[in-house]
Structures are given as structure tokens and as C-alpha cells.
Amino acid sequence: MPQKIFSRDHWPLAQKLADIVYCNPFEESRWELERECLGKDYQERERYVGPGEAEELLAPNLKRLIGLALSLMEPARARLAKVQEVSEAERVAYENLVHFVVYHEFMEKYDKLIEYSLEGKPQPGGVSFFYEYRDRQRYFLSVHAATRFSPEQEGLYFALYYQLRRAWLNIYRYLVGGSEAISALRSRIWSSCFTHDMRRYQRSLYNRMSDIVTLITGPSGTGKELVARAVGMSRFVPFDVQAGRFAVDFGAAFYPLNLSALSPTLIESELFGHRKGAFTGALQDREGYLEECGRFGTVFLDEIGETDASIQVKLLRVLQTRQFQRLGDTALRPFVGKVMAATNRDLPDEIAGGNFREDFYFRLCADRIRTPSLKEVLAGSGDELEVLVRHIAFKVAGPIDGDSLAEESVAWISKNLGQAYRWPGNFRELEQCVRNILIHGSYEAEDLSVSRDDAERVKEGADNSLTANQLLSRYAQEVYRRGGSYEETARVLQVDRRTAKRYVVGVD
Template structure:
């Protein structure tokens, strides 16, 4: 007996378009095109709230008509059951989005997400209503609890990306889209089926200038990892708010880095009065350890971290027992790692191990390029956070100050962090002196002479040898490094060195 069809010929084309919408990256240009096409609109920007509400009516109407034909078409045997099922996924997600949003907001306000979920029963009932014979096709045997957990992850990801990456410039939109891919890959349907618990092994490296929001990107990804749902206890297996462990490596000595990450046993060193768990041991399977300023680490630490990344095994200081790291590693740096590798300060094998998933945060200068209105949006975002109900008036005050008192092409070398300080200075003092941060910094004399081409060959060699002598203060050792004899090295080292 030939399989029947759930959707009429007229509905089938619309259903295929809706399925494209189900899996599209919400921050991509493709998603905007699909949304506008479904509503019969020409090319343009994101939908208004009213237009988006009209869009959500389409899958609901399709499902309603399809459900009436489901049994007649053969249920899970229908030739287009998979399409029907995917539209049901979309409808379910948007039905429960407000519940998930309240859960996320409450968790951030309380500092904990550890609570019993009260709306899971409704979710199961509605899933059973739309798909009464259970999930089929590639989702055969897929439990409702897992679908529920994926929905919670999707909503957390959207929430955190929107809150942490602001602005409407091309650079900001591309960054949001890239971060979404880092969480779900470019194929979200495949992710939902088979990858939810596998991406924790993938290391994410965030690069970008200082002050460009690398930690916010890391936090957005780390707080949006998949966490299984325990349907029996009506709770998620881990508290997403408490599952992110940031470590600023540049603020710690080598010994402290080891203690913070690996932990130590009592008596392992002077002052180790009791056992202490490090972040690698504390972090659960759905948590994230974020290694900020990874480019500042000594080679000795890089070796130990490389072993961790390769084997996911570590030992606390003073212990021979090997422990297994179960979470995700993320790292960030504002250093040019290719340059650091060339100089011998950063291990090449460590770099390639880190570079599985790369995200670059743009400078504020790049974000503002060709987008005059973006500065006001960003100032408004900061002002609302700083001044609350006075945010609008502070935005106008700051933008007026920048327009009248600061250079038209000011490059914002401190990036978003500098813009935040500008807003705070205008709030407190009514002004901001940008040159204190950037324009008063002097270029070293040797650099100025080099850029102007003022060195003779002998002077240039003397400057170079003298600078290296400060790192390697031994004529013979430096000679081997430079392939020069001892007397030549001594000749070119400046007397005052």
C-alpha cells in the first residue's frame, strides 16, 4: 500500500519553506530571506514584531490542517511525516519560548538555575497531541526529555547572544552568527540528532583586540551548552549559571595557575594546608573552563595544558592519580599568536590544538566603519545599564559630547571597554579625555628612526644586537643565536648595555 501524504499539494510547498526556517541560523542573512519569503515580502531587514507574529501563525495553521489528515495518511508511514514532525518541533519551541525565557531570567536574577521545572508536563502533552504515535524517522526513540533539553539550550543560546553581542553593524551580525555556529555547528538538524553531547570535546579559541568583548563571547557560549533534562526529578542535570569557570591567566603566577586549574593535595607545597579541587576537577561534563589571556602563559604551562587538551587527563599537584576532565575548554588572547610562535614564546603544537573552533571579535573601529548610527546604539546599551531610567538622557548627553569634543575619526583603541569608560566619565565629570588613553603614548625613538629610514646599516645592526643582548646577556650564546662570532657580537653591543 502506497504511503499517503499529510499535506495537500498547496500546503506542501509552504511546509518545505517552513522546514528551512526550522534549522536556519537565527542570526544569518539566510534566515531573514526565508522569513520574508514566507510572508511574501521583498528583500529587506529583520521582521518587525508584528510581522514575526504573523510568521508564527503559518506553521500553527499547517500543523492544524496536517493533524486532521495524519491518521488517514498513515501516521508515521506517511511520505511527508518527517516534514510534519519538523514543523511540530518549530511550533513546540515557540509555544514554550516564554516559559524558557522566564526560567533563564529567574536563574540570572537568583544566581542559580537549580529548581524543579513546572511546565514539562504541558510540554509532553502538547508533543503527544501533535505527534500522537511518537517521534519517527531519524527521531525514532528520541525521548521527549531530550527534545526539551535541546529547546532549553536553543533558547539560552539566543538569549545570551542577544544580550552579550549588541549592535546592528555587519561585523556584529557576523559575530552573532559565528557564535551560534560555535554552539550548534552550521547544521543544526544534525546537531540536534547526534551532536548534543559531543561538542564539549571541541576547543574554542577567541582572538581579538583588548576590550573587544572576548569574555562576553566566551560566557555566551559557556552558558549555552547542552544540559540533559531528568524527566523523573523534573530538573536539568547541571545548573547552567554556575557551570562557567573563567580564569585570567595573566593575573596569576605559574604556580597559582597550576593550583587554580589542577588543584593540589595537602602538603604539596608550602602553604598547602588542605586538599583543594581545581577548576578542572570541579567542572562537570556540561561546564566550561575559560582560559583568558592564554597568550601570556609560560611555555612550561603550555606543555601541561597541551597534554590536558590531547588526553583530557590531569593530576593535582602533589598527586600521581590521573583524573579525567569532562567539560569544555575555551581560551582567548589579544596576542598575535603567529608572531608569538615565530618568537618562540608560544608553542606551535599548542596553537594548533587550540584552534579547532576559531572566533575573532572585531575592534570597535571596524564595528563603526560605514555605520554612523551604530555608535548611538552602543552608547544607549551602555547608558541603560549604567544609569537605568536615565539611560535615554545619558545617551543623548554622551553622543553630543563625542560629536562636539572628540575627533571625527577617533579610532577607539580601547574598543568597547573604552567606550564604556567614556560613558561613565561623561556621567560623572561631564567630559572624557581620550588622549590620556591613546594619543599621548610616545613611539620609541628607535622605532621612529626605523620607520623613517634614518639608520645606517651598522646602526641598525647595533640596535638589533643590543636589544637581543638584553634577552641573552652572553656574547657566545648570542653569537650562536645570530650566527656571528663572539668578537662581532661584542663590537655591536652598545657600551651602555
């Protein structure tokens, strides 16, 4: 018969605190739980926007939560040492409190390790704080056979904590903004790393995520590559307890390839590798990304919508069979890593137009992330423009003049572009806008004049007999007349070149 280790007073709080471990930290439910645990001691936090600020804003509540957890754990530990049998519910809650506390106690050490990796330095002398971590965890867990971890479990949780910390930092490091749209994007990235069910993830899924392809879609300049990096660099990497180090350096396990910039042969050579003499210039055998990336690496296929049919077929085969051949070689080699892909094209549209294989598309889209346009990001939040401009201004002008450039830029944008501006180039355009303001004191937003004039022109010619497609076509023709090319039209309309041409030439 199990005996209680938490007192009746402590038990409800212990359960709530333990549940925090499984929350997506970018979801409101996490803050609700914190609020419930801390009651009147909860400090309402500001919306946070970037890595440094996030830590500062979270610290006061986090400190209190850790204190609270420890105040429940110590008496529970003392009881645990005395009881014969403990209930499963209490065992799990106790174990989760241990995770919560130990993870946060070692956070700074993980941060150092992450910093090293991002700077391309090796893990300093192996990862020596593993032993400190293990002793601390054993202090809580080894008092009873039911809670004691095996050496494998000790290594596993050490690696899971590391992954959690990387994911948290990577998501903040790369994505700036406090709007709902950006918060939702962060939450979605977190799910891509851990799924929506952390319990399942830590039980078994951490080892099975390679097979899931992540497809990132969204307009140009909205941070698709940033998202890919955040997911790719936050993958589970096991810790080798014997060797005292992680299996790979996460910072070196991300392999980006822009498919629109390379010829099909080069793409194949980069991805699949080649044998000496496979083509002119193949002077020796070479491993491709699919081989090099290994089990914990990620190959990122940017601009997947631009790939020609032959590459689509080959990639489909790799995803289906998890095997590939080097160029000029017949030996089949296994692919064991993860694939991510991104495009600003509307792939269902491309499929309808015969430019993209449907079977390939369905192999790509098990996990989809859509990056919001800048217009969407700004629409939901009053001060988001300032937040983003400040980030850019500090990057461009540095700490001494960041503030003044941010102020000047926000004032100029508000006065000259206003809220109606579409920002067709999205975040990338905003970056250029701030740079222009730094250099010239102004920014020429070509899109604005084009769209106003064109809208007038389209209206003039339109009568009630036009279909929506004909109206769209007229608009596209006006944009084409001004821009002078299908590329420019495609940019302004935010569609791909082929679609732009279809509208200009006339649909239906």
C-alpha cells in the first residue's frame, strides 16, 4: 500500500508545479500555471521581445517558483527515504519537481556550452558539469528505489535539458517581436521541436523525430531561414556518459542549401556527394550533406518551390526510402538525418500548375510552419513597429546611436508610410528602410505609389461585368506596365513569376 510523500496541503501545488515542466513556454497556459502557483506573489510580466530581455523579465517569478518547489521537495524527500511504497502519481510529480529545479540550477552552465558551440569552439574539456548535475539529481532521486535513475536515464535527462535550453535560446535568439503573430510562431516552433505533448516526447519521441520533415512557408523576407535554424539547432543530441560529451556539436550540424542558386548537377553533388570523375571537375570522392549531416543533423532545403522535376523525384526517393547514391556511384547509402524545406511559393498552386509534384509535397508537409507577413505582425500590436525597428537600429547603428536611429526611423515611417503600408518586402524591407533612413534620412517606398495609382486606373476601367480574375488581371497589367518585368510584378503582387505572368497575359 503506497504511503504519501507530499502532505495534503502541499499536494495540489506540487501537481501544478510539476505540470509546468510539460508546458510549451510560449503558450499562455504556462503563465496561467505560474500565476496559479504563485498567487499574489506572481509578478505580471511585460511582453518580452528578445533574448536578454526575456531572461530579465522571467527571473523574478522563476526564482519564486524554484524556491516554492524546493520547499515542497525537501519534506517529500525526507518522507521518501522512509516509505516502502510510493504512488505512481506522487512519484511522477516528485520527479518532475526535480527536473524543474535541477534544470534551472544548471541553466547558466548549459548557456556557456551553447555559446561555445555557436562560436565554433569545442566543448571545453568535455562537459564536466555533468557530474555535478548527476550528484544533484541523485541527492533527490536516489533516496528510494522507485525514483532512482539508471545511468542511461541520467544521461538522457542531461541531454533533454540541453535540448530544452537550446530550443528556448534559439527561438529567442533568432526571432524578434512581442506581437501575437510572433508569439504564435514561437509556440509553433517549440512544437516542431518537442511536439505538442512533452510527456510523449520525453518517453520515446526524442529519438524518432528525424523522420519528420518540417516545411516552412510564408512570404519572402519573413524569417523562414531563421525559423529553420531555430528548429535545426534545437534537435535532440544524446550525451555519451562514458566519453563525457555530446554526440555532436549542434552548431555544426545544420546544413543549409539554397536550391534556387545552384544548377541541378551542383545541387545533386552538394546533397548526395559524388565519386571522383562523376563529372568534369569532380577530382575526388566527396561526401554530400545527406551523408555528412548524420543522425542528429539537419539538411535545410531553401526555395524548395524552385527545384526542377528531376531533383524533386530524387529527393522524394530519399525521403521515402531513406537511401541515396552519390553521383557516379551505385552503392546505396543510408540517410539518417532530418530534412527541413522552405518556400515562398504557394505549393498547392504550383501543383495545380504542374510545376510541383503532389507526392513530393505530401512527403514534405507532415509538420508545417507558416511565417506571418510583416503586415500581419504589425496589425495585431500597437508598438510592434517600434520593437522591430529598435532591434534593427541597434544592429545597424550599434549601442551608441541605436536609440536615436530607432526614434528617427519610427517617426519617419509613421509620417510617410503610415499603417496602411503593405511592406511587400516584409522584415527584409523594414531592414532596408531603416538603413536608408540612416544614410539618406528617408526611404523610397516604390510600392506605395504604384499601388495607389494602379488602384485608381483599375477602378476607372472596371464596370460591373468584370469577374474577380479579370479585375486581378487588370491590376497585374498595370503593375507590369510600371514595373516593366514579370519579376517586378511578381514581387509587388507577392506571387511567383509564373503566376504573375498568367495574370498579366490574362486569366480565364
